[in-house]
Amino acid sequence: MKRALFGLEFIAGVLAIVVAAVVVGSTLGSATLVRAAIEKARSDSAASSNQPQLSALVAHGQKLFAVNCSHCHADDATGDEGPDLHGLTKSDERIKGIITNGIKGEMPAFGKKLQEADKDALLGFLRSLK
């Protein structure tokens, strides 16, 4: 009886590991494939266009970035004194909050200098950075 019980638990354990490996493995594999497909589509799109069509919002944000942010984050936003701003994962609200209030001892506040529309444009530009 004890041996049979151990057998059931062992078989259940093996099955549990197999199911977990299949689910997590397929999730990671699918995510990798989707990411590769998105990046390929982006590079194909960029290659087919000699002049990237920036929306007015992003173009405005790019100008604001050059004037206000590039001193610390570098002209291409890859980071210098401040961090690299490519592929930000913070929420829109959080990014706008940092732009508005700054970070104590690290980054100045731009709340008085930039209007809400400017912050939206800056956010749009930051989101366009890949």
Place this chain on the structure above:
Amino acid sequence: MELFLAANIWEMMHGGSTHLPVALMLVSAVFDALGGVIRSEQVKDRFHAAGLFTLIAGTLGAFPAVLSGLILARWEIGGTGALFWHHVFLWPAFALLIALSVWRLIVRGRRSRAGFLIYLLAAFAAAFLVSAAGYWGGEVLLGGS
């Protein structure tokens, strides 16, 4: 603008679902541990039942959390900084949640004492991993850098 609205939907789904596996895995491990030390058979069974149901609910909650998180991270499964550490703890936690649920659903009440002790260790390990993933997830959204 539509892109930003769409991003907010995934942010809301991630924020709404991601706390389920963290909280439920923690209480599941505690319920099962209590079920292991209490002498009354009736109360013991109830704690184990509560441990099973919270484990299953937490595992089910992990699926929308993982899906929305992947979309928010632009399908990045590794990353850098806080996102990297979030993923270091997240993937083993996700695998362990699924494995524990499958094992419990097959074995149910027909477990040996040694089997239960191994399960309990794995359950507390899962609770730690999912909590650490939650901590680093918070750092991704609210961290200073």
